[in-house]
Amino acid sequence: MTFALNEVEAMAKRAARGAGYSWGLAEEAAKATRWLCAQGQDGVGVLAVLLEARPAPESCPIAQGAHLSDCAARIPVDGFSVVNLVQPLVLLPFVAMAARRLQTVLTVECSGARAITDGAALWMEEALPDIAPRIRVMAAGTAQSDGPKATRARPDPAAWAILDSFAHRTYAPATEESRRLGAGAGLSDND
Amino acid sequence: MIARRAPDEVMHLSRLGSLHQCRLSFMRQLTRRMARENWSFERRIFDIDVQGVGHAVYTATGPERAYSLIAFAHDLPDHLRSDRVIATAWDATFTLFDGIPEAADIDRLARNVPLQEAGRVSEKELSVSRANRSVRLWAHFVEALSQGRQPDLTRLEEVGYLMRTTAVYGSGKLGAADREVVAARAELQAPFQVEMLSVYLTRWFVRDLVEHMASAVGGDAAIGLDPAIANRVGIGNSTGLGMAPFIVNHPVLFNNWIMAREEAIAQVRSLPTASQDELACFQEIFRRSKTLVARWRTEHPVQIRKLTDLKRDLAALDWYLAKTDLTGPQPWDALMVWAQGHLSEEGQEFVASLILEPYGAMVDSLGHCMADAASDRHIIDGAMPVAQVRRLLENSFGWALDVDWQEPANCARVWYVSEEKLEPRLGERFEEPIAPYEQPLAPARDAAALHMLLAGYAAETPIAEVLLMHPEHRHSVRRAQISEFAPYGEIRSNTISQDVLPIDMLRAKLSFFGATHFDPRSDRWVRICMYAGAPYPEALTEANADFWVYPEAAP
Numbered sequence A: 001m002t003f004a005l006n007e008v009e010a011m012a013k014r015a016a017r018g019a020g021y022s023w024g025l026a027e028e029a030a031k032a033t034r035w036l037c038a039q040g041q042d043g044v045g046v047l048a049v050l051l052e053a054r055p056a057p058e059s060c061p062i063a064q065g066a067h068l069s070d071c072a073a074r075i076p077v078d079g080f081s082v083v084n085l086v087q088p089l090v091l092l093p094f095v096a097m098a099a100r101r102l103q104t105v106l107t108v109e110c111s112g113a114r115a116i117t118d119g120a121a122l123w124m125e126e127a128l129p130d131i132a133p134r135i136r137v138m139a140a141g142t143a144q145s146d147g148p149k150a151t152r153a154r155p156d157p158a159a160w161a162i163l164d165s166f167a168h169r170t171y172a173p174a175t176e177e178s179r180r181l182g183a184g185a186g187l188s189d190n191d
Numbered sequence B: 001m002i003a004r005r006a007p008d009e010v011m012h013l014s015r016l017g018s019l020h021q022c023r024l025s026f027m028r029q030l031t032r033r034m035a036r037e038n039w040s041f042e043r044r045i046f047d048i049d050v051q052g053v054g055h056a057v058y059t060a061t062g063p064e065r066a067y068s069l070i071a072f073a074h075d076l077p078d079h080l081r082s083d084r085v086i087a088t089a090w091d092a093t094f095t096l097f098d099g100i101p102e103a104a105d106i107d108r109l110a111r112n113v114p115l116q117e118a119g120r121v122s123e124k125e126l127s128v129s130r131a132n133r134s135v136r137l138w139a140h141f142v143e144a145l146s147q148g149r150q151p152d153l154t155r156l157e158e159v160g161y162l163m164r165t166t167a168v169y170g171s172g173k174l175g176a177a178d179r180e181v182v183a184a185r186a187e188l189q190a191p192f193q194v195e196m197l198s199v200y201l202t203r204w205f206v207r208d209l210v211e212h213m214a215s216a217v218g219g220d221a222a223i224g225l226d227p228a229i230a231n232r233v234g235i236g237n238s239t240g241l242g243m244a245p246f247i248v249n250h251p252v253l254f255n256n257w258i259m260a261r262e263e264a265i266a267q268v269r270s271l272p273t274a275s276q277d278e279l280a281c282f283q284e285i286f287r288r289s290k291t292l293v294a295r296w297r298t299e300h301p302v303q304i305r306k307l308t309d310l311k312r313d314l315a316a317l318d319w320y321l322a323k324t325d326l327t328g329p330q331p332w333d334a335l336m337v338w339a340q341g342h343l344s345e346e347g348q349e350f351v352a353s354l355i356l357e358p359y360g361a362m363v364d365s366l367g368h369c370m371a372d373a374a375s376d377r378h379i380i381d382g383a384m385p386v387a388q389v390r391r392l393l394e395n396s397f398g399w400a401l402d403v404d405w406q407e408p409a410n411c412a413r414v415w416y417v418s419e420e421k422l423e424p425r426l427g428e429r430f431e432e433p434i435a436p437y438e439q440p441l442a443p444a445r446d447a448a449a450l451h452m453l454l455a456g457y458a459a460e461t462p463i464a465e466v467l468l469m470h471p472e473h474r475h476s477v478r479r480a481q482i483s484e485f486a487p488y489g490e491i492r493s494n495t496i497s498q499d500v501l502p503i504d505m506l507r508a509k510l511s512f513f514g515a516t517h518f519d520p521r522s523d524r525w526v527r528i529c530m531y532a533g534a535p536y537p538e539a540l541t542e543a544n545a546d547f548w549v550y551p552e553a554a555p
Helices: A005-018 A023-038 A043-053 A061-070 A088-102 A157-168 A176-181 B026-036 B103-110 B113-118 B135-146 B153-159 B193-221 B227-232 B243-249 B251-269 B276-294 B301-324 B331-342 B345-354 B360-370 B386-400 B443-454 B463-469 B471-485 B502-513
Strands: A080-086 A106-110 A113-117 A122-124 A131-139 B040-048 B054-061 B066-073 B092-098 B125-133 B161-169 B234-239 B413-417 B424-428 B516-522 B525-530
Touching (some): A005 A023, A005 A043, A023 A043, A023 A061, A023 A088, A043 A088, A043 A157, A061 A080, A061 B463, A061 B471, A080 A088, A088 A106, A088 A113, A088 A131, B026 B193, B026 B360, B040 B193, B054 B103, B066 B113, B066 B193, B092 B103, B092 B193, B103 B113, B113 B125, B125 B135, B125 B193, B135 B153, B135 B161, B153 B227, B161 B193, B193 B234, B234 B502, B234 B516, B243 B251, B243 B502, B251 B331, B251 B345, B251 B360, B251 B471, B251 B502, B276 B301, B276 B345, B301 B331, B301 B345, B386 B443, B386 B463, B463 B471, B502 B516, B502 B525
Parallel strands (some): B161 B234
Antiparallel strands (some): A080 A131, A106 A113, A106 A131, A113 A122, B040 B054, B054 B066, B066 B092, B092 B125, B413 B424, B516 B525
């Protein structure tokens, strides 16, 4: 089954919130997941693994990615390193946000794998590892010809179900009182 | 040049809950475009049986593309008829198809669209919607027409529509195409054009269906609906809390709607004089608008009071126009200043929308500014110093900084989502166990908390340093930075107070669609009318594509 990217973004936001992220970081996780899916990456799958891993903020690519993007203007010319990050693929949308802000091409190196982004597109020849002892982000690389963006996501149903179960934690349990009062409809619709 | 009204003046909930449709409304943008571009319309399929069950396809073709409404008609038992999100069956269900559907598309959609949220559509579909009958008016129309009589206008006026939509989902919902997929098309660039086109074609289908059912009952005795009566039939909409979070969650988009209207108002106010033609147009539309107000029915005490105020305001406006005849300098500004001093907020906003009417050439181009195209506006500038973030918070939420947010009256409500079909609801913080599920729909309270936190930081500290330690304030920092370029993006009232009227938030959004006849059913539920008076597709011309919202006949 395919999903609209707006559906992916909405689900990712609720799931990240359900997993305990602040609303602001849940918004970042949602945009990041959507961007990965638009690049043809398995954004839903990697977010599901990440939410289940429950990393501490210092090794979480959402928290660290958001900080990286916040500090884009201060990225040193010769680059900088992030250590002990889980699911480093999730860092890439934030690197792309920084690339757009800086209007430059950024390269990410990690355990021998390399990803390049100009902010709009992502070029990556081999998959990033699940855990990255050391990631190097630097202003380097050349933007290559840009392929079409995906407009749909095709997540593994099991990964989607994991996000759904985290999202479920944000929904209030159904009670008769809530059903009766919460929407305030009250009147008959058979008029 | 007269400046735009300040956000502090415009963005209070009581005023947002008094907005009226105007030239920039999304329905009117659509009908003007379809007439200008000479769109063609075709009923391709009408395969509905004597029980009223089956499907129909209506296609609208513009200069470059065609769009088809696929309608599924059902035989709904009364006990299942509910306008709420938690409903599971409806009188009719719809999808707007991108192009002209093949038989296989219709088969696929027949298995999904009637299920609404429990079904799935694809990127070929642009919207999914459903509608319920007005039971009493539907029965009256079928009975009258089946017996060879035209229906009673008085009874039509009591309701205004034969069917009301209870949700129109677009932008990727239920698997439909994302807005981003179609936003570059000229005909869909303005906001909600997919949804407005879907509803416009739905009204056509409903007229055909009621005639079909009358014919099924009455056989040769049945007659068709008088075009003049059909013209007055709108499409209703029944809306609950789902729309309220939308305007909070889309501050840039909401800003663009308000800012476009405010810019239009400011430009008209700045005109040094009004020509005879412009004055004649205004007088004509004002006269017709009185019929629009006279036909407005509501049973809700708040709206009854506001409607009484509005009628008194219209009488006062008559007096003003007789006295001044708008021939002095900057006549529209003088009118707005007078309205501010003498009319209710309902009346002031009615006048503000009305003065735009003679100035299509100037105003209508602002319609292009109402979409939200800049996708990177959400990115936080972490280098911004704490002092600047505080200033931005004070600009939008200065009024909220001294509010005691611990006081129960000021935080009495909680916006939440129920696990029951994900229906958006509003609950009582101190009476129900719902606070853990609170949605971030109290920007003012959150802004006040951030403002207090930032008092403990040096003025030049980059906000990124604060966010590293306090990710719980990240959404408030983002909103503050958005407010720098979107000054009309924040509601400047308390959205969780014990006095909050969610219907004000619903009306603000619905007025930009072009809705009329706001009829609240409670403090959080409203029915409206759309397209009443609009020409049907076969009669749409440039001459009638714009002012149809104002009835030509006397009340």
